[in-house]
Amino acid sequence: MSYLVLARKWRPKIFEEVVGQEHVVRTLQHALDNNRLHHAYLFTGTRGVGKTTLARIVAKSLNCENGVSSKPCNECKACTEIDEGRFIDLIEVDAASRTKVEDTRSLLENVPYKATIGRYKVYLIDEIHMLTGHSFNALLKTLEEPPSHVKFLMATTDPQKLPVTVLSRCIQFNLRAMDEHEISKQLRYILTQENIGFEIEALNGIARQSKGSMRDGLSLLDQAISYTKGNVRADLVRDMLGMVSDEYIFDLLKAIATVNALAALQTVEKMCERSIDFETALDDILLKLHDLSLMKIAPAVLNVRSKNLDELKRIDELMSPEDVQLFYQIGLIGKRDLPLAPRPQLGFEMVLMRMLAFHPNSAQISQASETLGEGVESPAATSTKPFQPARESMLPPTAAAQPKPASERLPPTVQHPHRPTQHRQVRTIENEEDWIQFVNYSNQLTGWTKIFASKVAFRGRSGNKIYLQPPAEQYTSITREQNRTNLLRDLRKVLGDDLEIIYSPGAKSTTTPEGRMARERREKLAAVRQQIERESIPKSLRKEFGAKIDSDSIRYPTLPKTVKKNEERWWKT
Ligand SMILES: [Zn+2]
Structure with missing residues (x-):
């Protein structure tokens, strides 16, 4: 027959x-x-x-x-x-x-x-x-x-x-398009009835590629059966579909999170050798970014749905929620433009480069690439590099302790707005920049203590004493007492048990971590707006119809309500 x-x-x-x-x-x-x-x-x-x-x-x-x-x-x-x-x-x-x-x-x-x-x-x-x-x-x-x-x-x-x-x-x-789960389940049923061996992951891959069409799913399955010679294995199906192994996607996300352009390009090169479909790869990146943002809001949902959860957690630690949103947006626009690129690989690389360019640490791109070029450091090693205190910490403590206006004191290098890495552990706080990095980007402070600290400016450091300038409005508040106790506790973990905090009110002009964060976000937003304005409307549309982007509509994702509420409550107490 x-x-x-x-x-x-x-x-x-x-x-x-x-x-x-x-x-x-x-x-x-x-x-x-x-x-x-x-x-x-x-x-x-x-x-x-x-x-x-x-x-x-x-x-x-x-x-x-x-x-x-x-x-x-x-x-x-x-x-x-x-x-x-x-x-x-x-x-x-x-x-x-x-x-x-x-x-x-x-x-x-x-x-x-x-x-x-x-x-x-x-x-x-x-x-x-x-x-x-x-x-x-x-x-x-x-x-x-x-x-x-x-x-x-x-x-x-x-x-x-x-x-x-x-x-x-x-x-x-x-009739509705079928979801991946339904298709995968049906494929599994059919293969079981047909007595053909399979791996679930292979069927999930086929289901995803079928885009809601059972007929497409079944024809792909036919192909897969003959391609894999009657044992539908995941790795072979991936090859057949030009699909991307999760490994590559995680490598790419890690490279982006650690601002490692070279590692990203090397991964793309490997993908190219295996003739992977770059549109699918971009889809996979978007799916993973979606998982990452779920991880921050509804981890329970994710536990059920996702494999490679540990890998995802590692990436999660390297990316802030805002960055996840930003990369997702860049990926979406990139997906739309991909068919226009001279070659899919080029288009795909450009999307990655754009993510790197808008990374808060983009200033590190060249540096990170150089290191990797020597084959010394892997992306992971770059990311765990200990916090580097700025030049001032080399001076004897008394010299650094003289409070001066921030603008005079800071060496030009540390004024770059894109320096920090998220969740970097801070080992010492010697100057204003260290303080800002510590409050904004290490995860050593949390909750109200962090909110409080973000409104506190650094004034100086001398031996076991750290001079801080609290927000004036809150100077007598009772809750502040609690915040001060907590901040002292957390700072002692970093700077030693004999640390003392001396609060002294001062001129308003000093930069607080909160002020710095606001500035960085403004700058980042402005850059993104510019880029979107420049790139997202085809020239012809602009010319013929005067199409314009409403740049005010490009915004940061709003803070979760609870965070906002806490913040308001904090100011009221
Ligand atoms: Zn009949």
């Missing part, structure tokens, strides 16, 4: 076998069992979701020799002939190939005559949106007053193109 492709072999023959369209199935079953049949049904939905499959089951239900019901026997002459596509009273038409009005007329000429052997004459018109206006008019007359022995079953991927006059004479069923 010749090999029957899975999509045909496993095409559902009864309503119960139809996957993912319960709402439609239930309504149809009810109509058939209660003899409340309309004369025209329209099935809409993307390709491969089961439109014509459902229509055929309806045709069987109508013509089964055992009577009209939602349970056709699948054994009688009518049922088997419909399954085999040779039932004389089921007239299947592909409208895409018969668009002309003459075609439609000749098709409809036979409508008045009774069914030859069946109970009903069933017209199954696929891709009906392809008909021309005249054809629709010809059809419309029949749809208005069809003989009782005729049923129309129509299918389309594009109902928008149908005239309302036609639409209003049909009962419309909208």
